[in-house]
Amino acid sequence: MIAIADLVKKYGTFAAVDGMSLTVEPGEIHGFLGPNGAGKTTTIRMIAGLLQPTSGRVVVNGHDMAANPEAAKSSLGFIPDRPYLYEKLTAGEFLRFHGGLYGIDGDGIDGRVREMLDLFELRRWEHELVESFSHGMKQRLVMAGAFLHRPRAVVVDEPMVGLDPRGARLIKDVFRRMSERGVAILMSTHTLEVAEEMSHRISIINRGQLIAQGTVDEVRGLAGGEDHLTSVFLKLTGGGGLQEIDEAV
Amino acid sequence: MNAPFTFLLAPHLWSMRNRARRRERGDLLRASFFGVIGLGVCGALFLGAFWLTRQLAAFEEFGDYLLRLGLSWLFLTFLGFLAFSGVVSSLSTFFLSEDLRLLLAAPIPQGRLFLARFARTVGQASWMVTMFMTPVLVGVGAARCAPATFYASAVLTVVPFATIPVAMGAGATLLLVNVLPARRARDVLMLVSLLFAATLVLILRFIQPERLLRVESLPDIADFFANLQSPVTPLLPSFWAGESLFAELQGGRDLLHGAALWTTALACTVLLSAADRRWHFAGYSRSQEAAKARVNQLKAIDLVARALPLSTVQRQLLVKDAKVFLRNVSQWLQLLPLLALVLLYLYNFRTLDLERIPYMSGFLKNVYALVNLAMAGFVLATVAVRFVFPAVSSEGAAFWIVRTSPISLRDFLWSKFWTGLVPLLVFIEGLTVTANELMGVDPFLKVVAAVAIAFMTVALVGLAVGLGARYPRFGADPTEAAGSYGGVAFMVLAVLYVTVMIVLLGWPSSMWLFSRFRGIRLSSVREVFLIASFVSAAALSVATSWFAMRSGVQALERMNR
Numbered sequence: 005m006i007a008i009a010d011l012v013k014k015y016g017t018f019a020a021v022d023g024m025s026l027t028v029e030p031g032e033i034h035g036f037l038g039p040n041g042a043g044k045t046t047t048i049r050m051i052a053g054l055l056q057p058t059s060g061r062v063v064v065n066g067h068d069m070a071a072n073p074e075a076a077k078s079s080l081g082f083i084p085d086r087p088y089l090y091e092k093l094t095a096g097e098f099l100r101f102h103g104g105l106y107g108i109d110g111d112g113i114d115g116r117v118r119e120m121l122d123l124f125e126l127r128r129w130e131h132e133l134v135e136s137f138s139h140g141m142k143q144r145l146v147m148a149g150a151f152l153h154r155p156r157a158v159v160v161d162e163p164m165v166g167l168d169p170r171g172a173r174l175i176k177d178v179f180r181r182m183s184e185r186g187v188a189i190l191m192s193t194h195t196l197e198v199a200e201e202m203s204h205r206i207s208i209i210n211r212g213q214l215i216a217q218g219t220v221d222e223v224r225g226l227a228g229g230e231d232h233l234t235s236v237f238l239k240l241t242g243g244g245g246l247q248e249i250d251e252a253v
Numbered sequence: 254m255n256a257p258f259t260f261l262l263a264p265h266l267w268s269m270r271n272r273a274r275r276r277e278r279g280d281l282l283r284a285s286f287f288g289v290i291g292l293g294v295c296g297a298l299f300l301g302a303f304w305l306t307r308q309l310a311a312f313e314e315f316g317d318y319l320l321r322l323g324l325s326w327l328f329l330t331f332l333g334f335l336a337f338s339g340v341v342s343s344l345s346t347f348f349l350s351e352d353l354r355l356l357l358a359a360p361i362p363q364g365r366l367f368l369a370r371f372a373r374t375v376g377q378a379s380w381m382v383t384m385f386m387t388p389v390l391v392g393v394g395a396a397r398c399a400p401a402t403f404y405a406s407a408v409l410t411v412v413p414f415a416t417i418p419v420a421m422g423a424g425a426t427l428l429l430v431n432v433l434p435a436r437r438a439r440d441v442l443m444l445v446s447l448l449f450a451a452t453l454v455l456i457l458r459f460i461q462p463e464r465l466l467r468v469e470s471l472p473d474i475a476d477f478f479a480n481l482q483s484p485v486t487p488l489l490p491s492f493w494a495g496e497s498l499f500a501e502l503q504g505g506r507d508l509l510h511g512a513a514l515w516t517t518a519l520a521c522t523v524l525l526s527a528a529d530r531r532w533h534f535a536g537y538s539r540s541q542e543a544a545k546a547r548v549n550q551l552k553a554i555d556l557v558a559r560a561l562p563l564s565t566v567q568r569q570l571l572v573k574d575a576k577v578f579l580r581n582v583s584q585w586l587q588l589l590p591l592l593a594l595v596l597l598y599l600y601n602f603r604t605l606d607l608e609r610i611p612y613m614s615g616f617l618k619n620v621y622a623l624v625n626l627a628m629a630g631f632v633l634a635t636v637a638v639r640f641v642f643p644a645v646s647s648e649g650a651a652f653w654i655v656r657t658s659p660i661s662l663r664d665f666l667w668s669k670f671w672t673g674l675v676p677l678l679v680f681i682e683g684l685t686v687t688a689n690e691l692m693g694v695d696p697f698l699k700v701v702a703a704v705a706i707a708f709m710t711v712a713l714v715g716l717a718v719g720l721g722a723r724y725p726r727f728g729a730d731p732t733e734a735a736g737s738y739g740g741v742a743f744m745v746l747a748v749l750y751v752t753v754m755i756v757l758l759g760w761p762s763s764m765w766l767f768s769r770f771r772g773i774r775l776s777s778v779r780e781v782f783l784i785a786s787f788v789s790a791a792a793l794s795v796a797t798s799w800f801a802m803r804s805g806v807q808a809l810e811r812m813n814r
Contacts, residue, residue, distance in 0.1 A: 049541070053358055054357055074361070077359055088355060090268055092272055097264075097267050101263055105355075105356070107255045107360075109256065133271060
């Protein structure tokens with residue numbers, strides 16, 4: 005479970021995240037939507053323990069991220085928007101190292117690494133250097149790392165960027181299976197179709213504040229019963245600019 | 254994480270192993286080139302230290318005194334360097350390194366992460382000092398026929414000696430990052446550390462250590478060393494390290510200073526660890542904030558570019574390259590040590606005392622003019638490989654913008670050529686003309702050198718831009734690009750080219766000067782040879798530049814296929 009309460013992050017006088025509260029229950033896929041600069045990545049970084057909140061609380065599986073970061077991180081998987089990988093390591097070496105960070109070593113690690121490489125269709129490249137990987141392969145390798153230690157909660161920043169349709173389908177299947185096993189997934193995305201298709205609940209944020217939350221149908225209701233999530237999103241986040249674009253073009 | 258902190262160093266060790274295992278094209282050439290240079294430098298340091306220690310041994314007690322002082326000064330010189338290096342390295346390892354996102358999101362106990370990062374910082378900040386000190390200390394030990402314990406003691410001395418200033422530097426960084434955003438702090442620190450390095454070179458130059466080699470200045474030596482003494486010296490780790498090693502050289506032990514080194518190093522590590530526990534996360538959080546530095550609009554560049562007779566595309570490429578370069582502090586800061594070296598170079602020519610050999614001074618001055626030309630050629634090659642060769646690589650991931658725009662790749666590459674040529678030509682012409690003026694060389698040679706260096710600049714800039722386009726390293730740091738296969742190939746070709754040019758210019762110039770000194774008129778055959786040599790040098794320069802550029806354009810065009 006992921007729970008954030010009254011989370012604030014300020015840069016000087018500018019509040020990137022302003023009093024955000026949110027709960028992702030076990031087994032739930034929670035879509036986290038918002039326009040560029042709304043504060044999604046900042047929120048996700050605070051949940052992952054990469055950024056210190058100005059105030060508020062982040063709790064992962066009952067562990068407070070500020071008070072007990074190691075325990076909170078042990079049960080969390082983090083998939084960043086831009087996958088950082090050690091370019092001169094092989095895929096296998098990277099996952100073994102990643103496993104070591106989460107205390108998986110000895111006999112168990114090799115089997116688990118192969119399992120993850122199989123799951124993310126990377127087994128053929130186990131002994132290839134990461135620098136020779138395409139963006140999609142790197143993305144899948146990062147996900148393999150994030151799920152390697154069997155996290156009970158996962159935060160994902162833009163999971164589908166750079167993936168081909170097969171890769172995207174694979175990731176969706178993995179997320180669904182993880183959710184069926186009780187993993188709480190908070191997924192930030194710009195792809196509204198993905199959010200609509202996969203999320204049990206969604207949250208829409210704008211200017212650092214939560215402006216809508218609920219199931220897709222509930223959020224549609226908030227926007228006056230619009231059919232498409234895109235229209236709901238634009239209505240809630242101020243999409244009037246589209247008309248101006250029409251005029252300008 | 255249950256593993257010891259050394260596990261966190263594994264990715265770097267595995268990466269190094271993988272890099273060593275998987276050979277890339279040009280590895281052998283690169284390894285041979287840098288290996289020969291490295292061995293040459295180590296050999297020179299060893300021989301220098303060996304020779305000097307042997308010379309000092311001849312002066313018995315005074316020699317011992319100088320050696321003891323010299324060891325302390327050797328360590329003192331590096332103390333400041335290590336502290337600055339610690340500041341800059343820790344900024345990267347503790348706050349800016351990209352793998353921190355992975356590591357900080359993992360459940361790693363903070364103490365272990367600290368130890369791993371600190372070990373990496375010490376290694377990163379001190380490897381150059383260690384590489385430099387090893388041949389020097391081995392040279393000193395060999396000259397004094399030191400026992401094996403001297404070498405073991407040297408290792409046990411250098412480790413805590415390096416740890417102390419690096420820990421202090423890392424502490425300063427921790428403080429600074431909590432005050433300034435890290436990216437801004439890095440710019441400030443790089444400026445300070447490079448100014449420090451440049452000042453050090455200049456100070457060393459202006460205290461004129463070469464005067465110690467002159468017999469007539471022997472009475473000044475005591476004053477010279479007295480000036481280097483200071484009341485705070487015994488409180489510094491450099492003094493403790495020097496004393497420990499000197500005791501070993503004498504066949505004794507100095508446990509007091511050895512213990513002072515180790516206890517201080519451990520205390521620094523413990524204190525830094527506590528400070529890290531308290532302030533690291535806050536600093537790391539701040540380091541992710543975008544640098545709120547004011548963006549300098551650099552309007553002067555727009556104005557200058559507008560005044561130049563360039564097409565719109567050429568003008569925009571020029572403005573873009575100039576602004577990108579000037580806004581990247583770490584790039585242009587590297588010009589500071591270069592400036593220091595240039596001042597040093599000119600200062601050396603100014604102090605060159607050729608009048609001590611009166612009958613030869615006229616001839617020597619003119620030989621030095623050719624040496625100056627060769628040196629200027631090598632300086633030019635070094636500057637070109639660092640600043641001009643990476644011109645295409647520096648487009649990085651944004652190169653698609655140029656490739657998808659309606660610009661011919663030929664225009665693009667020639668724009669890079671002109672952007673590199675103009676500043677380099679101004680710089681190197683200034684250097685050559687000033688040096689020849691300071692030496693008072695023959696007017697004929699002044700003209701030859703001034704024209705020749707212009708042709709050499711055209712050739713080397715063309716070669717650098719062309720090879721840089723042929724062997725680009727998109728996304729690599731410019732320093733990495735300069736050390737790549739293409740960069741090394743450029744250096745090899747540049748050295749060959751400069752050598753050929755010196756032969757082509759030196760032979761006819763000397764012939765002409767000899768004939769003038771002796772008052773003999775050159776035969777017409779020799780005159781033809783003289784003109785043919787100069788024309789060949791000019792043709793070689795133009796051809797080198799043109800073929801390299803053509804090859805570069807072709808290589809860029811092949812990328813689109």
